[in-house]
Amino acid sequence: NAGVMQNPRHLVRRRGQEARLRCSPMKGHSHVYWYRQLPEEGLKFMVYLQKENIIDESGMPKERFSAEFPKEGPSILRIQQVVRGDSAAYFCASSPSDSNQPQHFGDGTRLSIL
């Protein structure tokens, strides 16, 4: 009965490299959400996906960021050509289809850009 699993927990990249963050939702959950938390700030919505579909990406920067949730395997948040400002904690959450069910969060990936 594993919860939402995110890996890696910590990721260090140099400016210009690519960062890939993975999220495996809870069993039976088909909805995945990605959030970003900057130091000393609240969580900010980035993107909402269901299997093979992006439902809402209004919180995601238009450039360098992409997300996917394939039919098989984890959801991936990909950041290309990282910059210092990308340093943050990235959280993934999952829920079943009912919007009145709580979203269950993973413990996040802390991304540090050198």
Next chain:
Amino acid sequence: KNQVEQSPQSLIILEGKNCTLQCNYTVSPFSNLRWYKQDTGRGPVSLTIMTFSENTKSNGRYTATLDADTKQSSLHITASQLSDSASYICVVTHKAAGNKLTFGGGTRVLVKP
């Protein structure tokens, strides 16, 4: 603009005492309001979830209230314990935007022995 504002930003209380955290929101239309607890270095964990028609919900020593008319919610912690030290986040679901959540900035609670 859909916003969620929390107060105070931080709070120090003595073990065994009670405290109340406040949340004001402007998100409309509103689907539900949740309170989450976030320990340092961990993801948020759901404490309570209330729909428009509910005005109170308890989870152990945590009791949340909701006044949908004034768009205010509170989280009351009874007989605080050291393990209650965490950030408490008020989160409102925007009904017209799927399951998108709007997060408050959180209240940091430190419980001292």
